[in-house]
Amino acid sequence: MLISHPKKSLYEHLKNTYQIGFKIFKEKKLCFKAFSPEVLEAIVRISLLAHDFGKAMSYFQEYMTDIENRFKKIRHDKTEIKNHGLISGVLAFVLAKSIIKDDAAAFLVYMVVSKHHGNHDNFPNYVSGLNEEKRELLIKQFESIDMLELQNLTTQLEMNFDFTGYDKDKFVKDLDSISPRIMMKFEKRFSGLEGYMLLNLVFSILIFSDKLEAIFYSEETPLDVYMEGLSQRMEIDDNLVEKYKNNFCVKDTVTAEIRETIYQDVVDSVRNLDLSKKILSINLPTGAGKTLTVLKSSLLLKQRLEEKGIRPRIIYLLPFTSVIEQNYKVISKVFSTEDSNILLKHHHLSERIFKDDDGVLYEGSIGEHLIETWESEFVISTFVQFLHSILSNKNRQLKKFHNIANSIVILDEVQSIPHKYWGLVKEVLKFMGEVLNCYFILMTATMPLIFDEEAGEIFELAKGKAEYFKKFNRIDIDTSLIKNNMNLTEFKEHLSNDIWEYSDKSFLIVMNTIKSSVDVYRHLERQFGKDATVLYLSTNIIPKHRLARINCIKNNPGRKIIVSTQMIEAGVDIDIDRVYRDLGPMDSINQTAGRCNREGGKEKGQVILVSLVDENNKDSDYYKYIYDKILMDCTKDAIGDIEKIPESDIFKYAKEYFSKLQRYGSDDEGEEILKLLYKLECKNAFEYSENDKNNVFKLIPDTFKTVDVFVEVDEEANKVWNRLIEAKNIKDRFERKAAINKLKREINNYTISVPDKVLKKHLTPEENELTKITSEMLFNVYDLKTGFIRDQFEDYIF
Numbered sequence: 001m002l003i004s005h006p007k008k009s010l011y012e013h014l015k016n017t018y019q020i021g022f023k024i025f026k027e028k029k030l031c032f033k034a035f036s037p038e039v040l041e042a043i044v045r046i047s048l049l050a051h052d053f054g055k056a057m058s059y060f061q062e063y064m065t066d067i068e069n070r071f072k073k074i075r076h077d078k079t080e081i082k083n084h085g086l087i088s089g090v091l092a093f094v095l096a097k098s099i100i101k102d103d104a105a106a107f108l109v110y111m112v113v114s115k116h117h118g119n120h121d122n123f124p125n126y127v128s129g130l131n132e133e134k135r136e137l138l139i140k141q142f143e144s145i146d147m148l149e150l151q152n153l154t155t156q157l158e159m160n161f162d163f164t165g166y167d168k169d170k171f172v173k174d175l176d177s178i179s180p181r182i183m184m185k186f187e188k189r190f191s192g193l194e195g196y197m198l199l200n201l202v203f204s205i206l207i208f209s210d211k212l213e214a215i216f217y218s219e220e221t222p223l224d225v226y227m228e229g230l231s232q233r234m235e236i237d238d239n240l241v242e243k244y245k246n247n248f249c250v251k252d253t254v255t256a257e258i259r260e261t262i263y264q265d266v267v268d269s270v271r272n273l274d275l276s277k278k279i280l281s282i283n284l285p286t287g288a289g290k291t292l293t294v295l296k297s298s299l300l301l302k303q304r305l306e307e308k309g310i311r312p313r314i315i316y317l318l319p320f321t322s323v324i325e326q327n328y329k330v331i332s333k334v335f336s337t338e339d340s341n342i343l344l345k346h347h348h349l350s351e352r353i354f355k356d357d358d359g360v361l362y363e364g365s366i367g368e369h370l371i372e373t374w375e376s377e378f379v380i381s382t383f384v385q386f387l388h389s390i391l392s393n394k395n396r397q398l399k400k401f402h403n404i405a406n407s408i409v410i411l412d413e414v415q416s417i418p419h420k421y422w423g424l425v426k427e428v429l430k431f432m433g434e435v436l437n438c439y440f441i442l443m444t445a446t447m448p449l450i451f452d453e454e455a456g457e458i459f460e461l462a463k464g465k466a467e468y469f470k471k472f473n474r475i476d477i478d479t480s481l482i483k484n485n486m487n488l489t490e491f492k493e494h495l496s497n498d499i500w501e502y503s504d505k506s507f508l509i510v511m512n513t514i515k516s517s518v519d520v521y522r523h524l525e526r527q528f529g530k531d532a533t534v535l536y537l538s539t540n541i542i543p544k545h546r547l548a549r550i551n552c553i554k555n556n557p558g559r560k561i562i563v564s565t566q567m568i569e570a571g572v573d574i575d576i577d578r579v580y581r582d583l584g585p586m587d588s589i590n591q592t593a594g595r596c597n598r599e600g601g602k603e604k605g606q607v608i609l610v611s612l613v614d615e616n617n618k619d620s621d622y623y624k625y626i627y628d629k630i631l632m633d634c635t636k637d638a639i640g641d642i643e644k645i646p647e648s649d650i651f652k653y654a655k656e657y658f659s660k661l662q663r664y665g666s667d668d669e670g671e672e673i674l675k676l677l678y679k680l681e682c683k684n685a686f687e688y689s690e691n692d693k694n695n696v697f698k699l700i701p702d703t704f705k706t707v708d709v710f711v712e713v714d715e716e717a718n719k720v721w722n723r724l725i726e727a728k729n730i731k732d733r734f735e736r737k738a739a740i741n742k743l744k745r746e747i748n749n750y751t752i753s754v755p756d757k758v759l760k761k762h763l764t765p766e767e768n769e770l771t772k773i774t775s776e777m778l779f780n781v782y783d784l785k786t787g788f789i790r791d792q793f794e795d796y797i798f
Contacts, residue, residue, distance in 0.1 A: 002056050002149055003064050008217055010055055011156050016223060018048040018157075021209035023227075028406055029310045029437050032198055034189040035105060040198075042100045043109055047206050049157045050092040051113045054084030056153065058144040080137065087141045089114025094174045095154075095161050103177075104186040110178060112203045116210060119687075120199070120393035123680035127183055135175060142171050193431040196677050200390070201436070204401035208373055211399065215365045218734070225360060233311060234342050234377050236335070238299040241292055244334045255600040258471050259289035262462060263296070269461040270297045275304065277459045278433030279440050283447040284462050285472040285647065286594025290412075291327065294443055295334060297461060298408050301439060305408075310437060313407045315379045317386050319416035321347045325547075326573065327412075328380050335378070344376035346385060352741040364738035373400040383416060390428060391673075391697045393682035405436040414442040414450070415587040419630070419661055422450045424670030424697070426457075445594065446587040446654040449662045469651035474597040475605040477645040482583055487615040488516060492523045494610075495580065499528060499561065505577035506560045510568055510592050512582045512622045514540050516612065518786045521563035525785070528561055537564040537572075540787030542711050544749040550574065568595060575599055579607045583623050585631040586638055586657035590650055634660040673697050705756040711782050712775045713750065720746045721772065754788050 004013035025044045032040060054060065059082040093110035100106060111126050121129070130138075151163040189195070216223045266282060273280075282297070284290050298314045305312050316331070318324055328345045332338050341356040352368035354375070355361050362370055374381070389397045390404060411417075417425055432438040442450070442458065451458035462468065486494065499507060509524075511517035521536045528534055533556065535549045546567075553560055553574045562568075562576070566584070569591035575598040581589060589609065597605025613619040623632055638657035639645070645653055676685040686697055712718055724747060727739035751770070773781050783789055 002061065002153060004052055004055055005214065005217060006064060010052060011153055013213060013217075014049055014052060014153075014157060016213045017051070017206075017209045018045070019227065020212055020223075021048040021205045024205055024209070024402055027311060028402075030201075030405070031435050031437060032194060033191075033435075034194060034198065035102075039100055039102060039105050043096070043105050044202055044205060046092055046096045046099065046159070047109050047112050047202055048209060049159060050088065050095050050109075051116055051206055051210060052084060052088055053091040053095075053150065053153075054086070054088035054141065056145045056150045057082075057084070057087065057141045058146070059141065060084050081141065085117045086114050086134070087138055088116075090138060090171075090175060090178070093178065094166075094171075095159060097174070097177075098161055099159070103182050104189045107178070107182050107186045108199065108202065111199060112206055115395075116203070116206055117395070119395050120203070120398075120682035122683045123183070123187075125683070127178055127180060130175070130178060138175065139168065139172065143168060193427065193674075193677055194435055195680055196682075197431055197435050199680065200398055200401045201405060204398050207395055208399045208402060212369055215369055219364060219366055221362075221366060236299060236302070236342065236377055238296070238303045240334050240336075241296040241299065245292065255287075255474075258468065262288055262464075262468055263293050265464055266293050266297050266461045267300060269463060270300045270304075273301070273304070273459075273461075275308065278438065279429060279451055279458045280442070281447060281451075281453070281458050281460050282441060282443045282462055283460060283465050284443075284445060285469050285650070286445045286590070287474075287598045287600075288445075288468060288472065290443055291330060292334075294410055294412070294441060295331065298410060298441065301408055305439075310406055312439070313374070313377055313379060313403060314410070315374070315381065315386065315404065315407050316410045317381055317383050317412060319383050319413050320567075321382055323572075324350075324380055324382065331378070331380065340371065341376055343378045343380075344371060344374065345380045346371055346374065347382050348385075351745050352738075363742070364734060368737075368741060369399075372396075374403045383411070387417075387425070387697075390432070391424070391686065393686045404432075405438065408439045408441065410441045410443060412443045413591075415444050415446050415448045417448070417450070419448070421670045421697070422448065422662075424674050426450050427674055430457075444587075445650070446590045447658070448587075449658045466651065470648040472600075473604070473646060473648045474600045475593055475607055475647045477589065477593055477607045477609065477647075477650070478643070479609050479639055479645060480643040482609050482611040482639075485611050485613045485619065485621070487613055487619065488519055489615070491610060491612055492520060495520070495524065496527055498578070499524070502578060504559070506562075508562045508564065508568065508574075508576040508579045508592075508595055510564050510566065510579065510581040512566070512584060512612070512627075513625055514538060514565065514790060516582070516614075516622055517563055517565050518790075521786060524561055524563060532559040532561050534561045535563070536786050537562060537568060538787065539565070539567050539752065540790075542713060542750050542752055542787070545713075545784075545787075568592065573598075577601075577603075577605055579605070581607065581609055583609055583611045583621075583632075584635075585627055586635045586654060589635070590654060593647070593650070630661065630664055634664055706753040707756050708751050708770055709754050709788070710747065710751050710770050710772045711778075711788075712773060713778065713782070713784065717750045718775070720750060724770075752788060 002010040004010040022045060025041070030037075030040070035043065055064075063082045089110045089112075092113040093106050096106035096109040097103060107126075111120075114126070115121065147163050147166060154161055154163055186195070190198075212226070213223065216226065262284060282290060282294055284293075294316075298316075302312050302314060316327070318327060324345055324347055328343075332343055335343050337343060339356055340354040344354075350371070352371050353361065353363050354367040354370040361367075386404075386409070388394075389400050392398055429438075429440050433440065441461070453460060495507075495509065509517075509520055511520060517536070517538055518540075521534070525534045533552065535553065537546060537549055539546075550572060553562060560576075562574075566588060568574075569588055572595070574595050576595055577597065579592060579596040581592045583589075584592075589607075593607045596607050597603075612622045614622055634657055637660050638653050673685050676682075710717075710721060712721060720743065724740065724743055727736060727743060730736040730739055747770070778784075781789055
């Protein structure tokens, strides 16, 4: 009997993998043009059933049965002979060419199967990689296969191919046919990004199913429980939002009425939506109730698609990990559940524990796999997780790609996508809508011109958006002070005078850098600490303290003075009377303004812009430390000589800013990546090389190297650290990984990211280990009010 894993038959593994993957595929409604539905079905079927045919060679079978030596470290040249990926790819190609009788389809099968334990390569390498050395290895591997055993396996899997008469000569001939000629046939079948999307989809279905089957087996967990759940996906009541809204306590009836008008307008648009429109937008002022509006809209759209035979997941994306917990808390209240198969949150620090509605708990490798592949009806995650799952050649990231197909994707605060990637994102989302039947809802108060509404590229669901922006008149943005630069000394004096003058108001001061924010905080705390609650907020302090301070701001009455960095823009739901902000890009200004007079009090809120310069660095603008020159030039051009922007005009100025950015800016980097994807040069598009690091997709650039630091600020932190040490000492690697995953949330509460060169001045970070600041080191390294202590003359962004 051929085996795939210790004590497990190869037939059982292939059969189970096929049942998982084919069930997923049959649920999808796809619109690929290159292959007919029947051919595409055959491609998926053969890829799943034949992906491990190479395990039939004696080298692999001996490796599986040699328990004593299997896990010993031996040289690479002795282990390559047992590697089954490439030989499986060639055998799957042989089957596909015979069964489908389509060379291009067979080549796709070969690409998918040959790399199912690795990453996508550049398209030409799938042929050029079959050099003389590789061919000799493949022939040697082929000759070690017992063809009778392989034929029995093929018969059991009900595949119409006779291996009994298939000899070395025929194998070499088929190997020779994997050539530039067959590559040309494949290329001619596709236009645009269709080939890239199809490759990712089939690859994702295979690697997801293969890993899931193997993990369930290794964890000794019955697979039938999961299979039953796969065939009975959960229903979500589309009236959940109305039920939640009925429990609202309305503070301001005028604002509430406007929000309800907006809500009904967007919902009506979805009810009457032409379902051929796949790119949608909700462009509304900050504080207009976008979250509940888009929840209802996505649930209603889901219901309409289900009536057409499509079972979409809803994927809610946010730009920052720090905002996910806040949104998850609201959405879990709307849904009245935290069951993972209904509502799931995923970011790099989230717990890897998956619980379904029947109380079945998956931990360890299974929980990690189900969470990382978004096996849920409603997923909350980040732009990074999403975009690096559709723009990637990495096995680990692509394993969720199939669950993005047929989904409704909400991009909240879409203006956070860097301008250099607008063209790339536009083309990719458009193709995903066309071939994968995805729907996208772009949501923001300041809509970037990724898609042109006037050209019909995007459909606005808030039909009365221009009027809604006029109705919201809660604040004025005062731009009069940016004409004359101020240094920090002058700004602190100006702030002090205003805080004395407006003695009944709460203040929020948003700085561009850590250094300047700490300087301003210390000044204000000395002056006003006895008369008001003075708080500091930035990513320089641990998340536990950040959350406590945000809750203090939201829940405690009395006057508050808050000093922060741009982190306050990331959906932190607070309401302040007067806001001061160091000059930044227009969309960042508008996001900061959304923290002012959010609920619409009787008196207008004031947002005051200032242009601060660093007196310790030749009066250099602070904004130059962190913002692109193009963004700042477009902001200044949009504002012009105006001295006051009422909230009702923000829409107009934001539109002007993005129009200038579109004309002024450059997205050459995104265009270069697109060109690579058209040619399926996936490795060049997504992997750094020593020769070219510029044209590689990376949503968050490596501005400088950072190190994660655990700060032992209290006794509870000490207990968490000790539990982490205990987990790391567990001998079994699977148990060890599961134990560490359980601690992720608690560890994150005490962890900050610090620039590498700053940290090295205080202590030496341990390679591949979480660096710890002990309680004894706190006095010199970490301030309980302002966080990690940095050099007086060094400046780093949040």
